[in-house]
Amino acid sequence: MNDRQSLIRIRKALFSDMLFQFKQGFYFIYLLISFIYLLILGQLPFDFADIALPIIVFSDPSVLGLFFIGGILMLEKDQGIIQTLSVTPLKTKEYLISKLISLCLISVLAVLLITALSDIGSVNYLFLIVGVILTSVFFTLIGIMITTKSRHLNAFFVKMIPWMIILVLPCVLLVFFPKEWFLSVYPSIASLKLVYGAYHGISFAEASLSVTVLIISNLFLFKKAIIMFEKHMIYGGL
């Protein structure tokens, strides 16, 4: 009974989130970004695009997760929506799950669209979709945590920079050690491997390791994000 009510509330929250993001112009910005990706891919010589596509597909949910969630939460905070929702039966957990799903959905749709429109050989769609979902959730959770500690959007951008470096820079290691499986214990590398592997092949063992690493990190971050969100965005007062 309780689970059912919870699912109903998440569904309603998702509807609200999508309407909010649409009206605030997020989808429009998003369409624009996807269009730019496609333009870039179209300009690249074929064997280059071969590498660029997975990288775009990796960076898309990451950037979306990190930046969009910051913008969305700041707008909701400024308009007092978070305060209003905090006195409804919608739980923090449900509120955050809905945010995660709303951003996952656009990432998956965009990645499928970009992949379909660019002409690349065989694609493992299962790995691709799983990879994009896990990547999106990972970066969105990081974005939520940074937002809860930021008073304004500017503060958010400043705090983001070190996190970007910490998360994205180590991915460069893959260029030098493409075969080192243990690099996958680093969540952002696990993400990149999974997505890259969806286009260029990946062993089942390696894919499993990446998925496991990401699921564990995401569960841990989710718990942490709930605590931080309640502490700073709800009980912190105004």
Place this chain on the structure above:
Amino acid sequence: MINVRNLQFSYPKSSKEAIKDLSFSIAKGEVFGFLGPSGAGKTTTQRLIIGLLRGYGGSIEIMGKERSMWDYNFYEKIGVAFDFPNLYKKLTARENLKLIGSYYRSAPKDIEGLLVRVGLEGERNKKVEDYSKGMKMRLNFIRAIMHDPDILFFDEPTSGLDPVNAKIIKDIIVELKNNGKTIFLTTHHMDVAEQLCDRVAFINEGLISAIDRPKNLMVQYGKPMVTVEFEKFGEVQSEKLPLENLKDNPIFEDILRNHRILTIHSQEATLEEVFILLNGRALI
């Protein structure tokens, strides 16, 4: 309905106690008013009871259970209108109510009726960002009551409203009370407190200095006198007379018999005066 005992609270990172020691009870069907100057602790107390601040001392029993023992079901039963409107700016009044209302198990039934009630029917499809402050306050108010909660918390419900719209809100509060709802409001407007509240508590610097019916306070701290204004030989004159045995007072008898009375006023104190008397400071 609400039973607060020796409530204490300090904001984190603040050395000063925002709430020092509060005790009061609110009965079912009562309109209870918190009256006090800015910074007295009105909003803090409400937020503690609502559950938006944690880590209080003392006890808050509400609907038969300690506040800290309640789960999210608590929010099915209460309605809150904060002191400034909190709504989706880019959405219309109707969309706002639909979306926020959808989280309740008893989803709001008569959104249109509520919009009509507060005079927003013509604006229902306008984006909230194009609303005036008063329109947002009215929308925010019906947002708080739309799911038919048992206890309502209003923080300055009439602030920013013109007299006509303030009257509409006050009328709805009376109607809610008549339907058995329990209402806890804060205000620094005397007239709101006087007209609406069954009982008021004066709060100042985190302490309560008096709790009573507004009338009782006004009479208790007023003087038992009447002022009579009358016309005598074409001139307006006035007399201050003790209330006691007024009918046998020869001066009063003379005025009644021989002159035209213009006004008669009893000299009870205003709530404002009582507040100053008790706290040594003004309300605003």
